[in-house]
Amino acid sequence: MEIEVSIRKQLRDFELQVDFTAKDEVFALLGASGCGKSMTLKCIAGIEIPDQGYIRLGKRVLFDSEQRICLTPQQRHIGYLFQNYALFPNMTVLGNLQFAARGTFAESRCRIQDNIRRFALQGLEGAYPAALSGGQQQRVAFARILVSEADILLLDEPFSALDSYLKWQLEQELMHVLGEYGGSALFVSHDRGEVYRLCDRAAVINRGHIEAIDSKQALFANPQTLAGALLTGCKNVSAARKIDKEHFSADEWGILLTGTVGQPIPDHLRYVGIRAHFFVRASGPGENTFAADIVEVIEDTFSFLVMWRPSGGDGCSRLLRWEVDKETWRQVNGSKIYLCLPADKIMYMQK
Amino acid sequence: MFTFFAGIGLAYFVVRLKRYQGILDAIITLPMVLPPTVVGFFLLLIFGKHGFIGQLLLLGDIRFVFTWKAAVTAAVIVSLPLMYRTSRGAFEQMDVNLLYAARTLGASEWRIFWRILLPNARQGILAGLVLSFTRALGEFGATIMVAGNLPGITQTMSTAIYAAVQANDDATAFVWVAVVVSFSFLVVILMNYWMARLYGFGRKGNGAGGNRSQHSQTTA
Numbered sequence: 392m393e394i395e396v397s398i399r400k401q402l403r404d405f406e407l408q409v410d411f412t413a414k415d416e417v418f419a420l421l422g423a424s425g426c427g428k429s430m431t432l433k434c435i436a437g438i439e440i441p442d443q444g445y446i447r448l449g450k451r452v453l454f455d456s457e458q459r460i461c462l463t464p465q466q467r468h469i470g471y472l473f474q475n476y477a478l479f480p481n482m483t484v485l486g487n488l489q490f491a492a493r494g495t496f497a498e499s500r501c502r503i504q505d506n507i508r509r510f511a512l513q514g515l516e517g518a519y520p521a522a523l524s525g526g527q528q529q530r531v532a533f534a535r536i537l538v539s540e541a542d543i544l545l546l547d548e549p550f551s552a553l554d555s556y557l558k559w560q561l562e563q564e565l566m567h568v569l570g571e572y573g574g575s576a577l578f579v580s581h582d583r584g585e586v587y588r589l590c591d592r593a594a595v596i597n598r599g600h601i602e603a604i605d606s607k608q609a610l611f612a613n614p615q616t617l618a619g620a621l622l623t624g625c626k627n628v629s630a631a632r633k634i635d636k637e638h639f640s641a642d643e644w645g646i647l648l649t650g651t652v653g654q655p656i657p658d659h660l661r662y663v664g665i666r667a668h669f670f671v672r673a674s675g676p677g678e679n680t681f682a683a684d685i686v687e688v689i690e691d692t693f694s695f696l697v698m699w700r701p702s703g704g705d706g707c708s709r710l711l712r713w714e715v716d717k718e719t720w721r722q723v724n725g726s727k728i729y730l731c732l733p734a735d736k737i738m739y740m741q742k
Numbered sequence: 743m744f745t746f747f748a749g750i751g752l753a754y755f756v757v758r759l760k761r762y763q764g765i766l767d768a769i770i771t772l773p774m775v776l777p778p779t780v781v782g783f784f785l786l787l788i789f790g791k792h793g794f795i796g797q798l799l800l801l802g803d804i805r806f807v808f809t810w811k812a813a814v815t816a817a818v819i820v821s822l823p824l825m826y827r828t829s830r831g832a833f834e835q836m837d838v839n840l841l842y843a844a845r846t847l848g849a850s851e852w853r854i855f856w857r858i859l860l861p862n863a864r865q866g867i868l869a870g871l872v873l874s875f876t877r878a879l880g881e882f883g884a885t886i887m888v889a890g891n892l893p894g895i896t897q898t899m900s901t902a903i904y905a906a907v908q909a910n911d912d913a914t915a916f917v918w919v920a921v922v923v924s925f926s927f928l929v930v931i932l933m934n935y936w937m938a939r940l941y942g943f944g945r946k947g948n949g950a951g952g953n954r955s956q957h958s959q960t961t962a
Contacts, residue, residue, distance in 0.1 A: 438842045464845035477843035481861035490857065491847040539847045 398444035422596035470541030645708035651734035774823035778883020832866020
């Protein structure tokens, strides 16, 4: 089912302003905490009411400020997966599912049984939510949503409060469920990894505005904006200006760089970025290649994070972060290092 | 009984109010902080011969002041704030996501109230019941003003003790004191026992935040 959202809502610090459509896909809203992404989901579910705009799901209009339509959450048929799953603690698993069932008794019983089987909840019907593991709770929450015959799934940071091992397990279960579900799902997260693994398309939200919407591959290859670059995990960004057709200056790094033929430098270039693992070691000076002054070396789990700056500057330019595997670093440590910023790996951002 | 339902109802109503919440809250809470004599005085003003409701009652030929009805009303008025306060606290501490979830799942507000809100706020509500019950039992000031102290008609245990002490009848006073103390003690004990039983659904430890605290344990 297709969902079309175009809403405005004044929040405390900024105005939420989101427009997007999604159809039979997993669509992610990627943004930092407090950027308005959860508020967007709440508006779609009818828990919060936008100031103006419209929300359409399939053929049904859920909200339209001009026609003064605003369905209650009960009428919207939207499945909302809360961060803590919001299972009713006073009811058993079966009770939770029965609470959500609509329609006649026979129909709902059939649907409940189907979903108990689908989510492998047999034997847990009589258990209370507090006695379930995180994964079981998530499955019950999903089953409950599907029993209620929701037309779309909204996932509100379903893993943000979990440790990494449990998170990985739940994520895999979610991937499985989403694959089977097949309908539209909106997924809200601040974690680029989750978004990349679970979604087809993603939108970057910054202070209430959608800055970029694209397929996940395109978005991660070229985030288009500074917020997008940071959210997709780019560790090195610098303010930049275009100098001529082929050259630009990365001011915070204090270096002049050359662009590549295939990727023209935009006229209103404001920032450039390069991911920490894209630096290439070189044997001597060359194009976009600089002798590195190593400032700090941090040992990470499976790599070294080397903080460096191009030598020859005034010594107070912004540090660059180079991520290098442990073996390589042990070999080159101590010798004179030249690092190249490959022109085709540099991301240009106009805002 | 009346306090129980009225307190819960009022709490639900006030929590859901968007405007005038503060004023209504203050009005309901006022009897708790006012001296009981002031409450009694107000009741006399309202329900007495010249009071607004008193006149209405006179039309129906119902006597109110210095009857058992007055004693009951006084007890309700002074115990209501306790019931109301604790229920309201319990409602406000609920995980709002439970209510949101119930709404998105299509449950009516009425159903949410009975199936989600009340069961999950039951500890607060039971605590309110205990508090308001004991408060009503110990009510003295307002009762003696509007209901007087007529043995067999409006005499409550507290006023009976007062009368006995005034009459230097320590023996009677002791009897009533013993009754009040043991009865209150018994009620509180029973309530505690009942609450402990109802505490968690098949889980140990504290119940209200059980879902969440369990959750954070798994994540810690």
